[in-house]
Amino acid sequence: MHSEQDHRINSDAARALVASGLVILTTVHAGDIPDVMGDRMLGRRTFPIIFPTMTRPTLAATLGLWSLFGSLIIRERSLAASTLLSVLGAIVAARFLMLRTTRHDRMSCLLYNVCSSVEELFSKPLIHGTFFRHG
Numbered sequence: 001m002h003s004e005q006d007h008r009i010n011s012d013a014a015r016a017l018v019a020s021g022l023v024i025l026t027t028v029h030a031g032d033i034p035d036v037m038g039d040r041m042l043g044r045r046t047f048p049i050i051f052p053t054m055t056r057p058t059l060a061a062t063l064g065l066w067s068l069f070g071s072l073i074i075r076e077r078s079l080a081a082s083t084l085l086s087v088l089g090a091i092v093a094a095r096f097l098m099l100r101t102t103r104h105d106r107m108s109c110l111l112y113n114v115c116s117s118v119e120e121l122f123s124k125p126l127i128h129g130t131f132f133r134h135g
Helices: 011-041 052-074 079-098 100-131
Strands: 007-009 133-134
Touching: 007 011, 011 052, 011 079, 011 100, 052 079, 052 100, 079 100
Parallel strands: none
Antiparallel strands: 007 133
């Protein structure tokens, strides 16, 4: 049951939310990579179409850095999840750099979503559980 209490978010939760937003902002174009041909035919101007040579290296770098950053944050909660996030991030980054067929890109996107889910799964309790102040 909800009360009329003032629910304010503290600075740790605010940082976690900003970090999640930055991860999404800097990696969301991973989902555009497998469908460059279809997007181009529809006249869309996605990151991979506008910056074709820059997309994969910058995506790999940001995926690697965010995975490392995320794994350091969740390490206190679960060493296994931290390790999983680091390994998945490295695999996905390497796949986007080296495997460039549509079939490979679809699998890389799937793994990217798994990686994002692992981070979300272990960061959500931080945001919704321990970072809210009541009163």
